[in-house]
Amino acid sequence: xxxxxxxTAAGSSLEIIIEGAGDDVLIYHHGTPAAGPVEAExxxxxxxxxxxxxxxxxxxxxxxxxxxxxxxxxxxxxxGLVEQTLGNWVRxxxxxxxxxxxxTTEIREENVRLRREVKHLTMERDxxxxxxxFWVKESER
Numbered sequence: 769x770x771x772x773x774x775x776t777a778a779g780s781s782l783e784i785i786i787e788g789a790g791d792d793v794l795i796y797h798h799g800t801p802a803a804g805p806v807e808a809e810x811x812x813x814x815x816x817x818x819x820x821x822x823x824x825x826x827x828x829x830x831x832x833x834x835x836x837x838x839x840x841x842x843x844x845x846x847x848g849l850v851e852q853t854l855g856n857w858v859r860x861x862x863x864x865x866x867x868x869x870x871x872t873t874e875i876r877e878e879n880v881r882l883r884r885e886v887k888h889l890t891m892e893r894d895x896x897x898x899x900x901x902f903w904v905k906e907s908e909r
Contacts, residue, residue, distance in 0.1 A: 769805075783825035786858060787811060789867065790818040793858055797823065820858055 774782045787806055794814055796806065806814075806821055814821050863870035
C-alpha cells in the first residue's frame with residue numbers, strides 16, 4: 769500500500785491510497801470518514817483481474833485538506849478529472865519507477881524535444897536547398 773498527495777489547482781491537497789499493480793484502475797470507496805484497508809478478498813480479486821485499487825481520502829482526513837459542504841463531484845471538478853485520468857497517472861507513475869513496461873515521462877519529453885529539433889533542422893535544410901538552387905541558377909546567367 770502506497771499513499772500520495774495530489775495538489776489541486778485551488779491549492780488544496782487530496783490524499784490517495786494505491787494498492788495493487790494492475791493495468792486497470794478501480795476507484796474504491798469503502799465508506800466514511802476516510803479510506804481504510806481494502807478487504808483481503810477485494811484485493812485478491814483486483815489482483816486476479818489485473819486492477820489497481822485507488823482510494824481517495826475524504827477532505828478533512830489524512831492529508832486531504834478539510835473543506836466543508838463539499839462532495840466527491842466537487843473534488844473531481846476541482847481536479848478536472850474523470851476516473852480514467854487518475855488511472856493514467858497511476859499507470860505512468862509505475863512506468864516511471866520501472867515497475868511496468870512503457871515509455872517513461874522523461875523519454876516522452878525527450879521525444880517531444882527531438883521532434884521539435886528535427887522540424888527546425890528540416891526547415892533550415894529546405895531553406896538552404898532553395899538558397900543553393902537560387903545561387904546556382906543566378907551563377908549560370
